[in-house]
Amino acid sequence: MAAKGHVLVLPMPCQGHVTPLMELSHRLADEGFEVTFVNTEVDHALVLGALPAGGAAELRERGIHLAFIPDGLADGEDRKDINKLVDAYSRHMPGHLERLIRDMEAAGGRPKVRWLVGDVNMGWSFVVARKLGIRVASFWPAAAACLAIMLKIPKLVEDGVLNNKGWPERQETLQLAPGMPPLHTSLLSWNNAGAPEGQHIIFDLVCRNNKLNDIAEITVCNSFHEAEAGVFKLFPDLLPIGPLVADQELQRPVGHFLPEDTGCLEWLDAQTGGSVVYVAFGSMAIFDARQFQELAEGLELTGRPFLWVVRPDFTPGLSKLWLDSFRLRLASTGKGMIVTWCSQQRVLAHSAVACFVSHCGWNSTLEGVRNGVPFLCWPYFCDQFLDQNYVTAVWRTGLAVSPDEDGVVTKEEVRSKVEQVVGDTEIRERAQLLRDTARTCVTRGGSSHKNFKKFIDLLSE
Template sequence: MARGHVMVLPMPCQGHVVPLMELSHRLVDHGFQVTFVNTEVDHALVLAAMAPDGAAALRRIHLASIPDGLAGDEDRKDLNKLIDAYSRHMPGYLERLVGEMEDAGRPRVKWLVGDVNMGWSFEVARRLGIRVASFWPASAACLAIMLKIPQLIQDGVLNDKGWPVRQETLQLAPGMPPLHTSLMSWNNAGAPEGQHIIFDLVCRNNKFNDLAEMTVCNSFQEAEAGAFKLFPNILPIGPLFADGEFQKPVGNFLPEDARCLKWLDARADGSVVYVAFGSMAIFDPRQFRELAEGLELAGRPFLWVVRPDFTPGLSKAWLAEFSQRVAGTGMIVSWCSQQQVLAHRAVACFVSHCGWNSTMEAARNGVPVLCWPYFCEQFLDRSYVTDVWRTGLAVSPGDDGIVAKEEVRGKVEGLIGDAGIRKRASWLMDAASECIGEGGSSEKNFKKFIDLLSQ
């Protein structure tokens, strides 16, 4: 007998879909029926990328979709455009979906578990008599900074448009990551002329989140003790993962290339450099070549995820020649099961954009990180890795903004050769394991969450 019907709504981006899908599998494990609502475009990507047996592995997760308000060919990696469209168009579509499900005889939705970035949905849910719990997919420190915006404006750190008044390094509380005021997430998410759209969204979502009866996040106590002390009502339930066998689909937008796992099996323990920059980062051809040649110079086996849209304008002939040259040591795939890769004994380090999912997956598996942030909150995540946990290093671009191949080689060698970093990464892994284990802080918080949704 199902405990109740829960609707789950992520922000329409890969990095938000995955943790909420992982959470959905956990809800199903505890007897809930879940309707997972993607945008139509993301829904189609998830279905196309799913393995043939994926539908069976979803069990009581019903996949549904609504339009995002953009035309079919518009750029959904333009966050300003995406946020503006979904904020205006999706509330009506979501309300209609709830009505259609009831008309079709589906059990009534009791709870919305919504991404904080989709705060407008909390208002829709409450109007329909649906209770709300919110999920924050990034670091608790990132949410803490957003919740402190009124205070930062009052203190003269920011102006009322979200831009820094003072160029300084900010640290909200002891143990929290220091962050320069020029690197606030809402000011580093796209074209500056669209910045007001994201800043307005953040400010609105801060208010909408008051409609939620509980806020949970994909983090753990030891990782962010300072942030949880500052905001004890944000409950960590992570690091999240769907299942220990990696069999359950987690909503990837691209098909996974499973060949890389067999390739890893043939490599020595702690020998492989894993390189992946998530679903949004774009490199120009010059930076791509410097990274490629830096990996080649390092002379270590590497597994590199290169999405089809990662480097527009890159010479196919150059890439083919490079791939042939490194065929004995390197493997390039378009997407992979990252959690499986990071859990593999052969992986020595992770060259990462520092998205929060990647950061948590590295922490959970004790993998040192070479930080190469791209946008949004990734600069804050870099600060956790390099300044707070000290489980990795960061690349340093030259005066021209390019990370040179010699820098890539030097930092990879420095990272792999640092016993202190490996030791701290191992400690963080053990702390994460303790938190999600029986009687751990994340496990206790998850029980509170389940108890609430069972009401």
């Protein structure tokens, strides 16, 4: 069967943006589209390095080609510094993207790119696409409520809630519409993305992207109607097509930057149903040594088995001696397991998992929701405070940690909150109801399924 058309997919260069766009790419490939997935050079190398042997060839066979362009930063520069990353890619990537598309066309052998499906955070790419006669669909990878607040910036400035630099003029709790999560003005995503002196870079990007998104013919997002009904009432043109998943068996690669430890799945198989505390803070969060130790000892205090994802760069400055003795204790009791990365979707789908101690990135939040897992929320930055408020205030499917006066979440707090979450039958019942709703949305006739069909019909034109 001839491909329906060639779609270029472009995520913002962060793990939490690559994953849902890779899931969407698999869905597009299932619908008969040919996809070119464009990462930055650095992320492309990470994705290739983390793929199982023959993974890239397998993706190509499915119709997904991996391509890359430079992000404008030098080799050793810190790509977790969002301000620096955004500043570099906004200036350097447009020229590189145009060159990549022109080179692909000149090489021939594949159909001409008809559509760009671009991350809203990469609004500059919509201008490049339009210049080359390519149609644009935009994709919002976070909570729709986060985009709604961004789109309301002019109104918030006009109402005197924000100044024209994006900083709050008043300390108050915002709620844009009934059913939307309340959010304190000190926790707006663009003011919590990194060092305050670089905040203007993020705020300018957000304001620019709000305007550039008008170039897109459609904006789809990884959410579902019932999860964020208040937002979709406010912005009916925003189409939720989630929760996205690459395949039902969770076997297809979704563009991880780190190789997955699959041994943890066998370890989970050996645990009692509903007993394990799963702990993971995504790809960006950093803990200092003191906080790391409090969390570790708190997990031990629960007396429950736990699976904890600790990236190699999670806690710079942690005593290796301390970590080694902690690992030894775990090995001798068999009570806990530490891995550097895992297939989170398969872990959360496992019947042994009792609760999810999470930074509340949107992908993690939806993956927990889709599996009916109760949350203990521990947000780190950006939009994660908003996601926490969905969990604690709107869906009521979990609780949040409370740091002490030094800003530290103590081991006693970890133990006590884990017990509260796991022991609360009402939280668990609400989580299961939300899971059932999420699953209904993506099945035939469900709201996300209908929106996805609308999206596919547009891309097929």
